[in-house]
Amino acid sequence: MGSHADAVFQSYGRSCNKPVFFEDFYTIFTGKSHEIRDMFRNTDMQAQKSLLRTGILVLVMNARGMPDTKVNALGKSHSKKGLNVHPRHYALWLDALMETLSRHDPEFNPALEVAWRSTLQPIIDKIAGMYEQ
Numbered sequence: 001m002g003s004h005a006d007a008v009f010q011s012y013g014r015s016c017n018k019p020v021f022f023e024d025f026y027t028i029f030t031g032k033s034h035e036i037r038d039m040f041r042n043t044d045m046q047a048q049k050s051l052l053r054t055g056i057l058v059l060v061m062n063a064r065g066m067p068d069t070k071v072n073a074l075g076k077s078h079s080k081k082g083l084n085v086h087p088r089h090y091a092l093w094l095d096a097l098m099e100t101l102s103r104h105d106p107e108f109n110p111a112l113e114v115a116w117r118s119t120l121q122p123i124i125d126k127i128a129g130m131y132e133q
Contacts, residue, residue, distance in 0.1 A: 004115040005063040011112055012060055015104040022049035024103060029096035036092060039085070056097070063119045071123055075130030087128035094124060 015021050026045065030037045040048065058070045078085040098116060102108045 004119050005060065007112060007115045008119045009060050009064060011101060011105045011108065011116065012056060014107065015101055016053055016056070018104060019049070021100060021104045022052055025052065025096055025100040028099050029093060032092040032096060035086075036089060039083075039089075059120050059123050062123055068126075071126060072130070075127040076133070078127060079131050079133055081133075085131075087131050090124045090128050094120060 026040070026049070030040055055074060058066075058074065062068065062071045077083060094117065097120075098113055101116065102113070105112070
């Protein structure tokens with residue numbers, strides 16, 4: 001897992017330094033379903049892009065060994081009692097992230113996509129698993 005998490009960290013570093021990365025992500029993500037679009041209808045998107053930048057970094061750093069504290073906080077804030085992000089939305093989120101990375105990381109390829117997915121999926125599963133809490 002170490003080398004996968006390191007490759008993901010480097011990929012994110014190549015991608016996230018351009019603000020258009022986060023704009024493209026939300027264009028792709030909100031295009032995935034009307035439910036997703038509705039979730040962001042009254043959202044301050046500048047603030048949301050900043051939260052996304054931090055959130056992805058939390059996932060990547062957790063995969064690299066950072067304690068679960070911030071991942072648990074994301075799970076709680078995105079639960080049914082919080083932002084009410086249904087577990088079915090996470091697959092769309094991850095797909096949107098892969099599409100965005102494919103546009104912004106010049107080194108993105110199928111193997112790197114597998115690294116991203118295998119690195120983030122267990123953490124996403126943990127966050128989604130907190131939905132009913």
